[in-house]
Amino acid sequence: MxxxxxxxxxxxxxxxxxxxxxxxxxxxxxxxxxxxxxxxxxxxxxxxxxxxxxxxxxxxxxxxxxxxxxxxxxTSPWAGPVRPPPPRRAVVAQSAFSRRTREFCTLGNIPGHRPPGMRYAFQFGTPVVNTALTAQWVRELTRAAPYVQPNYPRIQGLPALREAVSRHISRTRGVACTPDDVLIVGGTQQALSLIARVLLEDGDEVALEEPHYFTARTILQVHGARLVGIPVDRDGMQVERMPDPAVKLTYVTPSHQFPTGAVLSHERRLALLEYARLGSGWIVEDDYDGEFRHDQQPVQALQQLDRDGRVLYVGSFSKTLFPALRLGYIIMPPGLRDDLLAAKWTDDFGCASMDQAALAGFIASGAYDRHLRQVTRKLAERRNLLRSLLQEHCGDRLEIMESHSGMHLVAWIHDMPAAEGDALIRAAHERKLALYSIAPCYLQPPEGTGLIMGFSAMSPAELREAVPLFAKCLALFPRRAAGERGRPALYLARSSG
Ligand SMILES: Cc1ncc(COP(=O)(O)O)c(C=O)c1O
Structure with missing residues (x-):
């Protein structure tokens, strides 16, 4: 001392x-x-x-x-906690990247965030609570631990996991790949960062769906992309409205458009691939929850139709297992393989070996398939329940968008301007019910009110209590008379520069 x-x-x-x-x-x-x-x-x-x-x-x-x-x-009267004197604030000389990160990144804006103190939350992107999975995962980690090399991991990912991933997505998603095409990454988030770093120069144009996954938008923005929103309709992104000259990169969710749930039609898939081919552009296919198909045959991946090596297929275990795992993959087109590996090297030398080994075992043993079947059944049950409860309690005030997979529905409230929608969300919040606006998913927020209603984080019993509470909140804002009605809320998306 x-x-x-x-x-x-x-x-x-x-x-x-x-x-x-x-x-x-x-x-x-x-x-x-x-x-x-x-x-x-x-x-x-x-x-x-x-x-x-x-x-x-x-x-x-x-x-x-x-x-x-x-x-x-x-126990002295003066002695508070020891605090080192605050460091002097250095003169700020940030990089352009850091300035953009500050501008576009809202650190609290994590998908599925549940505000504290809520009784019910229509969170989206949150996996179904599953204690059996926790027990299985502990077993896989224990089994894997003695065999994991303590040295640095392989940059591209553990061979056993690349093998398991390539087999799984070839079989279930029709993705054309070998283990050598797989790059294991820290979730979609890292996949997009690496892709943006490899492909984008400051000010390059990037097309994305409008509405879209807001986290993907942020990643593209912090890498200096100029975004062009392409409106979405019931057949997915309106590819015929893609800009001319062609953009360098297009980010798309063809199997289950986020958040609307639309499926990109076969004609548009072919048109998008042709657009990329002619313009020497690239397509990121984010297949984040294509595995959870409820009432139709699975939609195969866009990558399957790619004959020119222009698609970067990105998958994640965040929805199929749990987001804390932070594991996902890119199926690298041959032309970008070395660049993506080099980008991954500069980031972290590779993902944590222990989790990769456990995941490889989990997939190879068939436990992953069984888990997916169970979760898909549960999700289908909850989706049908939510749909029928909304119809029963909210009747014709809502338009629920068609969606055949995933973990959420999008519901538009007829004739409710966006400002009133914000008031509805606040009123629900006061009653301890968390609602999620669709507005953050737009470059140009819509004039109407749309909600993303997740059903994975609530049990059927909770859904039965949460929907009547939602209906009560909605009743605080009576429907407008015919003369006051605005435009229908659907598809107000506009293209933007
Ligand atoms: C459209 C979309 N893509 C990907 C993801 C998963 O991202 P990550 O793998 O970074 O957890 C999500 C999660 O909410 C999503 O909504």
Whole structure:
């Protein structure tokens, strides 16, 4: 301990004064355990009797509590928690990347965020609570642990996991790939960052659906992209409205458009591939929840139709397993393979080996398939329940968009302007019900009110309670008379520069 004795009077009083000074300066915070008298005597080269006398003196004055032998603790009137002096604020000279990150990144804006204190939340993107999965996952980690190499991981990902992923998505999503095409990444988030770094220069045009996954938009913006929103209708992104000259990159969710749920039609898929081919552009296919198909045959991946190596297929385990895993993959087109590997190298040398090994075991054993079947059944049940409850309690006030997969529905509220929609969300919040506006998914927010209604985070029993509460909140905002009605709320998306 850094104490200076002042050579003034008896040694025990010098030591008591030095300790009081340390308390006053905040170096000895309230609650701090003082070294034992033996340790203190050794450190300061004093006799133990001197230290015991100093501690007794401080105890008598109320600066410390406790007894010799059981520890002495600071209780001084001044000593707060020890806080190092704040570092001087350096002159800010950020990079362009950092300035854009500050501009576009809202750190609280995480998909599925549940505000504190809510009884019910129509969270989206949150996996179904599944205790069996937790137990299975612990088993896989335990099984994998003794075999995991402690050295740095392979940049491209564990061969066993690349093999398991390539087999799985070839079979279930029709993706054309071999294990050598797979790059294991830290979720879609890292996939998009790497792709943007490899492909984009400042100011390059990037097309994305309008509405779209707002996190993808943010990643593209912080990498300097100029975004062009392409409206979505019931057949997905309106590819015929893609800009001319062609954009460098298009981000699209063809199997289950986020958030509307539309499926990109076969004609538009072919048209988009042709557009990329002619313009030497690239397509990111985000297949985030294509596995959860409820009432139709699975829609195959766009990548399957790609004959020119222009599609970067991106998958994630965030929805099919859990987002805390932070694992996903890119199926790399041959032309970008080396660049993507180099980008991954500069980021982190590769994802954590232990989780990769556990995941490889989980997929290879067939447990992943079983888990997907179970979750899909549960999700279908909840989706049907939510749909029928909304119809029963909210009747013709809502237009629920057609969606055959995933974990949420989009419901538009007829004739409710966006400002009134915000008031509805606030009113629901006060009643401990969290609602989620579709507006953040737009470059140009719509004039009407749309809600993303997740059904994965609530049990059927909770859904049965949450929907009537939602209907009560909605009733606080009566429907407008025919003359006051605005335009229908659907597809108000506009193209934007
Ligand atoms: C459209 C879309 N893509 C991807 C993801 C998954 O992202 P990540 O893998 O970074 O967790 C989500 C999660 O909400 C999503 O909504």
């Amino acid at each position: 850094d104490l200076v004795l002042d050579d003034n009077g008896p040694l025990y009083l010098q030591l008591a004064r030095a300790l009081k000074e340390a308390m006053a300066a905040g170096r000895l915070a309230n609650g701090t355990r003082l070294p034992s008298s033996r340790e203190m005597a050794y450190d300061l080269n004093l006799s133990r009797t001197t230290v015991v006398a100093a501690y007794e003196h401080l105890r008598a004055e109320g600066f410390i509590t406790g007894r010799v032998g059981s520890g002495s603790y600071v």
